[in-house]
Amino acid sequence: MRIAAIALAALSAVYAARGTGAARADRVAFINARVLDDSTFVERALVVEGGRFVDADPATASRTVDLSGAFLVPPFCEAHNHNLGSADGNQEAIDRYLSEGIFYVGVLSNLPALTDPIRHTYNTPRSVDAIFLNGGLTATGGHPIRLRESLLERGLYPGFTRESLADHSYFVVDSVTDLNRKWPQIIGFRPDGIKIFLLWSEEFQRRQRDTAYFGQKGLDPTLVPQIVERAHGQGLRVFAHVESAHDFHVAVEAGVDVIAHLPGNDAPARIAAADARLAAARGVRVITTAVLIERPARKRDTTNYLAMRAAQVENLQLLRQSGVVLAAGSDETRQTSTAEIDYLRALGVFNNAALLDVWGAACASTLFPKRKLGKLRPGYEASFLALGADPLADFAATRNIRLRVKDGVELPAASAR
Numbered sequence: 001m002r003i004a005a006i007a008l009a010a011l012s013a014v015y016a017a018r019g020t021g022a023a024r025a026d027r028v029a030f031i032n033a034r035v036l037d038d039s040t041f042v043e044r045a046l047v048v049e050g051g052r053f054v055d056a057d058p059a060t061a062s063r064t065v066d067l068s069g070a071f072l073v074p075p076f077c078e079a080h081n082h083n084l085g086s087a088d089g090n091q092e093a094i095d096r097y098l099s100e101g102i103f104y105v106g107v108l109s110n111l112p113a114l115t116d117p118i119r120h121t122y123n124t125p126r127s128v129d130a131i132f133l134n135g136g137l138t139a140t141g142g143h144p145i146r147l148r149e150s151l152l153e154r155g156l157y158p159g160f161t162r163e164s165l166a167d168h169s170y171f172v173v174d175s176v177t178d179l180n181r182k183w184p185q186i187i188g189f190r191p192d193g194i195k196i197f198l199l200w201s202e203e204f205q206r207r208q209r210d211t212a213y214f215g216q217k218g219l220d221p222t223l224v225p226q227i228v229e230r231a232h233g234q235g236l237r238v239f240a241h242v243e244s245a246h247d248f249h250v251a252v253e254a255g256v257d258v259i260a261h262l263p264g265n266d267a268p269a270r271i272a273a274a275d276a277r278l279a280a281a282r283g284v285r286v287i288t289t290a291v292l293i294e295r296p297a298r299k300r301d302t303t304n305y306l307a308m309r310a311a312q313v314e315n316l317q318l319l320r321q322s323g324v325v326l327a328a329g330s331d332e333t334r335q336t337s338t339a340e341i342d343y344l345r346a347l348g349v350f351n352n353a354a355l356l357d358v359w360g361a362a363c364a365s366t367l368f369p370k371r372k373l374g375k376l377r378p379g380y381e382a383s384f385l386a387l388g389a390d391p392l393a394d395f396a397a398t399r400n401i402r403l404r405v406k407d408g409v410e411l412p413a414a415s416a417r
């Protein structure tokens, strides 16, 4: 309350100064707002110029937008999905994201041939900003080959055959020789990062020889350090799909940058405390994808479901306590990270401020580590959501979006559903 009063006094002082100095043509002041700053809301104006927040007197703006006491937060983000990157339903998916206040999306595998014709529909002020990792690296018979082939049969990949899905929607890398041979091709598709698949790598030898594990295996764990080295040499970060706690260990040890899942989507898995500490020390980000266990097939076995859920809670607590930065991602193509955040909220591990961070700044900086985003401060990209109520008091306020501003541009209300 005291902070709010001081901020209000400062605001009045600013208005008293109005009229001194010439207005800047490109400068917009958003006034009468409460701005999220370090987990509290502060009453102050935001001034935007050239797509950035600037440290300027609101009186010098050429235009003023009165936000009537709205609560301003950084935009939301989806760190793991596959619902963008092909023409099918593309505009609907973009509109849905913007409508939910989600401005940043990580598409952690896609088919470049389907993505190329619509790449211009992303990364503009009026669309989402997205990264695309293209086809990931797996082993013979590994994930996602089976999934890709079944989606092909369902008609999702027009113009493709089983043969042409290979070395495009995924790359089989069984050896260093394969890696060397295929690397120019992988890089030739210009991925925004390298996706690798680790699935029960503790059983790699056994599963690799057994066709019964088609789609339920991944890379030889001994190859991962070399893949990471090549990717880093090219300035590309590595995102690892993991299933087991051992996969998590392999990924962290090998030096990957982002772990795309919590382990334990089929059976409970517990991350080792030492691996969580090493992940924190190395700055490895972890994408939650916890809502994946809510699929009906996984809920059917109630005992297993509850055990997986309990392990998720332990893993999330361990990662948080260890200082690992977590980013919201659902990996559910019919949904968005809104579903993931609802689920995380129900787990009770995070308070509202932490949820806003996992969904907002922490997620955005996981996808775009070199950009200044996720904070409503001078020098940062001028993107924010104006909420009709206080999300720290009631998280449902995140559904009550009055205004969306991206790169300094107010998005049309049409993007609200």
Ligand SMILES: [Zn+2]
Binding pocket: 080, 081, 082, 108, 331
């Ligand atoms: Zn995925």
